[in-house]
Amino acid sequence: MSVLTNHLDLFLYTFGQTLQLFAISAVLSLVLGTILAALRVSPVPVFRGIGATYVTVLRNTPLTLVFVFFVFAYPLLEIVKIEPYTAAVVSLSLYTAAFVCEVVRSGINTVPVGQAEASRALGLTFTQMLGNVVLPQALRSVVPPMTSTMIALLKNTTVASGFAVVQAGSIRDSLSEQGENVLFGLLWVAVGFVILVMPLTYVQQVFEKRWSVAR
Amino acid sequence: MTAASTSPMIRVAGVDKFFGPLHVLKNVQLEVPKGQVVVVLGPSGSGKSTLCRTINRLEPIDSGVIEVDGQPLPAEGKELARLRADVGMVFQSFNLFAHKTIVENVMLAPVKVRKTPATEARKTAMELLERVGIANQAEKFPAQLSGGQQQRAAIARALAMKPKVMLFDEPTSALDPEMVQEVLDVMTGLAKDGMTMLVVTHEMGFARKAADRVIFMSDGEVVEDSTPEEFFSAPKSNRAKDFLGKILTH
Numbered sequence: 001m002s003v004l005t006n007h008l009d010l011f012l013y014t015f016g017q018t019l020q021l022f023a024i025s026a027v028l029s030l031v032l033g034t035i036l037a038a039l040r041v042s043p044v045p046v047f048r049g050i051g052a053t054y055v056t057v058l059r060n061t062p063l064t065l066v067f068v069f070f071v072f073a074y075p076l077l078e079i080v081k082i083e084p085y086t087a088a089v090v091s092l093s094l095y096t097a098a099f100v101c102e103v104v105r106s107g108i109n110t111v112p113v114g115q116a117e118a119s120r121a122l123g124l125t126f127t128q129m130l131g132n133v134v135l136p137q138a139l140r141s142v143v144p145p146m147t148s149t150m151i152a153l154l155k156n157t158t159v160a161s162g163f164a165v166v167q168a169g170s171i172r173d174s175l176s177e178q179g180e181n182v183l184f185g186l187l188w189v190a191v192g193f194v195i196l197v198m199p200l201t202y203v204q205q206v207f208e209k210r211w212s213v214a215r
Numbered sequence: 216m217t218a219a220s221t222s223p224m225i226r227v228a229g230v231d232k233f234f235g236p237l238h239v240l241k242n243v244q245l246e247v248p249k250g251q252v253v254v255v256l257g258p259s260g261s262g263k264s265t266l267c268r269t270i271n272r273l274e275p276i277d278s279g280v281i282e283v284d285g286q287p288l289p290a291e292g293k294e295l296a297r298l299r300a301d302v303g304m305v306f307q308s309f310n311l312f313a314h315k316t317i318v319e320n321v322m323l324a325p326v327k328v329r330k331t332p333a334t335e336a337r338k339t340a341m342e343l344l345e346r347v348g349i350a351n352q353a354e355k356f357p358a359q360l361s362g363g364q365q366q367r368a369a370i371a372r373a374l375a376m377k378p379k380v381m382l383f384d385e386p387t388s389a390l391d392p393e394m395v396q397e398v399l400d401v402m403t404g405l406a407k408d409g410m411t412m413l414v415v416t417h418e419m420g421f422a423r424k425a426a427d428r429v430i431f432m433s434d435g436e437v438v439e440d441s442t443p444e445e446f447f448s449a450p451k452s453n454r455a456k457d458f459l460g461k462i463l464t465h
Contacts, residue, residue, distance in 0.1 A: 043291065112310075114306060114308050114309075114310035115310060115312060115313070117273055117306070117310060118304075118306065118310035118311070118312070118369075118372075119312075120273065120296075120299060121271055121273065121299055121302070121303075121304035121306075121373075122299065122300065122304075122323070122324035122328065122372070122373070122376060123296045123297065123298075123299040123300025123301075123324060123328045123376065124296065124323075124324060124327060124328060125293060125296050128327050128328070132323060132327060133312050133323075136314050137312075137313060137314050140314065
């Protein structure tokens with residue numbers, strides 16, 4: 001307990017950073033992932049190709065390598081200078097977007113073809129059909145796997161500790177520098193993550209309940 | 216239809232369509248003048264549903280010409296969307312938007328496609344729901360309605376776009392028998408109001424009562440094209456005789 005109470009500031013600050021990393025990356029990956037899913041079901045073959053290639057490349061690459069690319073390799077290209085924190089957000093977002101894309105696409109596949117046909121027959125364009133008819137129904141059916149993807153993202157933020165981005169995963173380093181009991185420190189980190197994940201599970205239950213009534 | 220200058224509402228000329236090796240539409244010719252109600256009959260697998268779906272290009276064709284109100288069907292894209300907005304379609308499986316209430320279903324296309332203000336679209340939607348007799352179900356979700364009510368909502372949804380022509384693809388085939396009549400009544404009402412309609416159905420009663428013309432299809436071909444009286448009392452082809460013999464004896 002003393003490990004926690006003596007270093008409460010450290011714990012609060014780093015978990016705050018974790019939350020921030022998670023929140024920004026979650027929003028970006030949800031948006032990008034949904035756009036990618038739209039590309040993958042598009043009638044235009046080139047768009048489908050772009051979506052499929054993106055998923056293949058990003059989903060098959062270890063997250064650590066994505067980080068290595070954006071923290072070490074990308075700066076050498078000298079396009080736009082980015083801080084390690086930004087590099088972490090970019091890595092997490094791009095990587096998670098590939099998974100979000102596949103979750104959304106599986107949701108799109110659960111929507112009966114008739115829904116799309118009725119939209120087209122009414123004169124809706126592809127984008128209108130996707131935005132007003134297909135995606136709203138697709139997202140309703142993917143709440144559980146989407147929550148899992150977001151929980152994975154939350155935990156994946158700790159990878160950033162290897163790249164000079166301070167967050168909950170860095171607690172171990174700080175504690176060992178100060179000669180604290182690292183084992184107990186890590187236990188508290190684990191407890192912290194359990195507490196952070198619980199609201200996500202709650203959000204999942206709320207959405208599942210609300211959307212199960214509404215049809 | 217005396218004015219020769221006015222183009223027919225639907226013109227299908229020399230249309231062929233294949234599903235792989237299967238020749239589903241064979242050189243189909245069909246014209247539907249404005250205001251006419253045409254019922255398409257035929258055994259299952261005869262291509263009548265496919266024909267209905269090609270008219271707003273839900274099924275692309277392999278050769279031939281399809282024109283709606285004098286305008287050939289454009290390729291997939293904004294042009295086609297605009298044309299489809301003028302062609303109402305009612306499906307066998309209703310296809311109401313499952314996540315929207317009945318009134319939202321009816322409002323969606325007018326608001327998104329025609330850019331009608333929401334309040335006006337809602338007012339029109341409620342009038343249409345009143346007309347098909349389900350105004351009291353407006354705030355419910357499709358799954359909470361009976362099949363007959365869902366199909367009437369689907370008709371209201373199509374009418375909300377003020378279409379020039381309505382296509383019905385077996386609108387009563389998925390309904391329990393006691394709900395068929397309420398849908399047919401709505402359709403008969405539409406026919407009386409002068410709507411141009413192409414109806415694929417197995418409802419012989421509707422064909423007799425509401426149709427101006429009956430098209431009989433078999434194996435992807437239009438075999439007969441006559442008035443309902445002629446078709447039912449004196450079919451010309453053996454295939455039609457055989458078909459009628461099978462249904463009418465039951």
